[in-house]
Amino acid sequence: MSEDLQAGSHTSKISEYASHSLDILPPQYTAEEIYRPDVLETIEQALDRLSPALRDLSLKIHSHPEISFEEKYAHDTLTEFMESSGFKVTRHYLGLETAWRAEFKHGTGGRVIGVNSEMDALPGIGHACGHNLIAIVGVAISLGLKAVLTKHDIPGKIVLLGTPGEESGAGKAILIERGGYKDMDVCLMAHPGAGPLNCTGTGPCKATQSIFVDYRGQTAHASAAPWEGKNALDAAVIGYSSMAALRQQIEPTHRAHAIIKGENWAYNIIPDNAKIEACVRAPTWKEAQVLKDRVLKCFTAAADATDTTCTVTLGESLFDLKQNPLLASEYSNIIAKYGIKTIYMEGAIGGSTDFGNVTYVVPGLHPAYTIPTLPNGKNHTKAFTDAARTEEAHNMSISVAKALAHTGFHVIDDDAFYSQSTGKDQTAHPQATVRTKTKFAHGFTDSVLSYLCVVIITTNGNQPSCVISRHPDQA
Incomplete structure (x- = not known):
């Protein structure tokens, strides 16, 4: 048809x-x-x-x-x-x-x-x-x-x-x-x-703050020498999971959602790059900024846990x-x-x-x-x-x-x-x-x-x- x-x-x-x-x-x-x-x-x-x-x-x-x-x-x-x-x-x-x-x-x-x-x-x-x-x-x-x-x-x-x-x-x-x-x-x-x-x-309508996180690590052979790598994807997964766990402790009127993205990934290579694109929402701009700070702690702690680096960029702000x-x-x-x-x-x-x-x-x-x-x-x-x-x-x-x-x-x-x-x-x-x-x-x-x-x-x-x-x- x-x-x-x-x-x-x-x-x-x-x-x-x-x-x-x-x-x-x-x-x-x-x-x-x-x-x-x-x-x-x-x-x-x-x-x-x-x-x-x-x-x-x-x-x-x-x-x-x-x-x-x-x-x-x-x-x-x-x-x-x-x-x-x-x-x-x-x-x-x-x-x-x-x-x-x-x-x-x-x-x-x-x-x-x-x-x-x-x-x-x-x-x-x-x-x-x-x-x-x-x-x-x-x-x-x-x-x-x-x-x-x-x-x-x-x-x-x-x-x-x-x-x-x-x-x-x-x-x-x-x-x-x-x-x-x-x-x-x-x-x-x-x-x-x-x-x-x-x-x-x-x-x-709710206020919104978008967040972009760029994790960087080091590639390695995923089977032969994984200990030589620094897994940026693991960092993103931990960051995402931490944010998901945080949702249990946020106000019912607040929202936090995200996706994970990457380039040139292969299952036999430790990923040296991963990105999170996230957004937080709250009834007021002030509340959205407080929630943003809590979510950022999840993302930056994930980099520390995986010995990777992360760069955080704040995107569009909707009041x-x-x-x-x-x-x-x-x-x-x-x-x-x-x-x-x-x-x-x-x-x-x-x-x-x-x-x-x-x-x-x-x-x-x-x-x-x-x-x-x-x-x-x-x-x-x-x-x-x-x-x-x-x-x-x-x-x-x-x-x-x-x-x-x-x-x-x-x-x-x-x-x-x-x-x-x-x-x-x-x-x-x-x-x-x-x-x-x-x-x-x-x-x-x-x-x-x-x-x-x-x-x-x-x-x-x-x-x-x-x-x-x-x-x-x-x-």
Whole structure:
């Protein structure tokens, strides 16, 4: 069977599964009064009209998967699209071959809404994290805001960054270092995931530190004179095993994982080289650094035990994701209009993102949202690759983009909301405002269901209850 026929079969099964799953969903949220509904209508009309073109754009990127920092096709395709949509485009932005910037300005002055579009795929399994959808969500947010600024004659600027290397290499961190985010008032993006249908969430993500260890020893004949060798592979195995043993004594919310690599190994030669590529994760950057130090002791002690040497290099650092609580509350109220429930986690999910680094330099919002998948078809699986090209996934992405575009507009148009959401008055709002008409209330979620979603706790039989968000200082 051809790959296209297989994909078609999978997407058909996904659609069927989605239709059956609708019967088991919890009750829908109802949106409260929305700020400037006339503007939301403008966004909706613009994105409904552009939806076919955006779907075509998504499928093109999905059909040409490119790994981190090799997103040349996506770079060219997206920049051409943004240029044809009336944006000023800078290709190969800030010295990164596949980064780009598209901006649109209307009037004089006004605030700057930053948006991100990711592009990279995963080795071997394509867009198994749905970055083709992330790309078009960023484009759609930007086009929705452009329609608002022009139709309603509102001064402001939109800056959309094409950010390479999210899966590996922390492209956003590089762009931050080079000044790519310095003119933004807030920054927005969204990420698809698996879970209960018609759900979105604004919980935090873990901080991450990658570690690279290079062990060096001495070759020898493994049978004739093994005592003359210094076994670098043994060092790596001991280091890995020590880290594995350490997992028993780390916090349940912490993670440590690694692989062993080598070159030109043969079973009759004592290996003189071996490498460990490792990663530690924790809910906060500070905790991740403490865990890193504990793991490094495992790796360096292994070199001492085997009389080898080791060189440690710290790789990419991804900070924990600090969701802006007021932006999250605004987004949640708007997205409820489309029958999409907001689910909030108390504590970071298992994944990490370089958008966490962005939230350390500019107020940001990075909601996750569910798309229909086959059972066990979570992110980073081939099943999710198939799910990321379905029409249902596209429609969900457009709904999320509408809500985020309107959230960005609120920042541009409302001085009080801008002041509070950018932190000037945030000490008076340690958590997002609780809706007063029983649409939302503070509570806690229970157990994690998937990459994105969590079990919903209900009160009074059917009233959903959820944590709006934690203040960044509590992360």
